[in-house]
């Protein structure tokens with residue numbers, strides 16, 4: 001699977017690094033909201049960062065001395081994103097996997113899964129949501145941080161950037177329906193303003209998998 005990121009950055013990793021690590025918006029409030037959650041997890045918690053990109057979340061976990069307490073797996077379909085992640089984060093508790101998210105084969109393996117700014121780039125969120133629900137243990141928690149807030153009533157807003165790459169606002173109804181069918185229920189939602197941007201508030205959510 002060659003992603004748009006690979007086409008854009010495969011011969012220019014320095015620009016990718018500058019874009020991801022030199023930009024205030026990517027170190028902002030929604031990511032810190034997630035990192036504050038990690039601070040209270042029990043030792044050994046297994047986290048899957050689904051669509052981990054260039055590893056910015058793992059980088060902040062490392063900076064805030066939280067990686068030693070957890071087992072972190074980052075999965076992404078983009079080789080150049082993973083190359084950057086591997087370069088920036090070196091830690092024994094970290095594992096990187098090149099894979100599309102709808103092909104994850106780790107049933108009941110993770111205590112927590114993070115999807116941050118990921119489903120928006122897919123035409124159909126359903127296969128990804130089913131796949132991450134499947135890798136969660138019973139009572140495990142799925143965090144979805146929406147970069148484009150979902151549509152709460154009415155039709156999703158589908159924006160095609162190029163073949164296989166989108167910038168969507170999916171419908172919350174679809175997200176809830178697919179997850180509920182996989183026994184994963186919404187337990188928390190709040191809007192957070194990215195302090196570094198003059199953007200709208202972004203939706204951060206938590207779901208728990210039932211037995």
Ligand SMILES: C[S@@+](CC[C@H](N)C(=O)[O-])C[C@H]1O[C@@H](n2cnc3c(N)ncnc32)[C@H](O)[C@@H]1O
Nearest residue numbers: 051052053056076077078081100101116117118
């Ligand atoms: C906007 S970036 C966000 C990266 C990271 N979650 C963060 O918050 O910094 C989206 C990432 O998700 C990955 N991604 C999107 N859809 C995917 C899919 N279906 N399978 C695997 N990776 C996917 C992309 O390759 C990209 O690296």
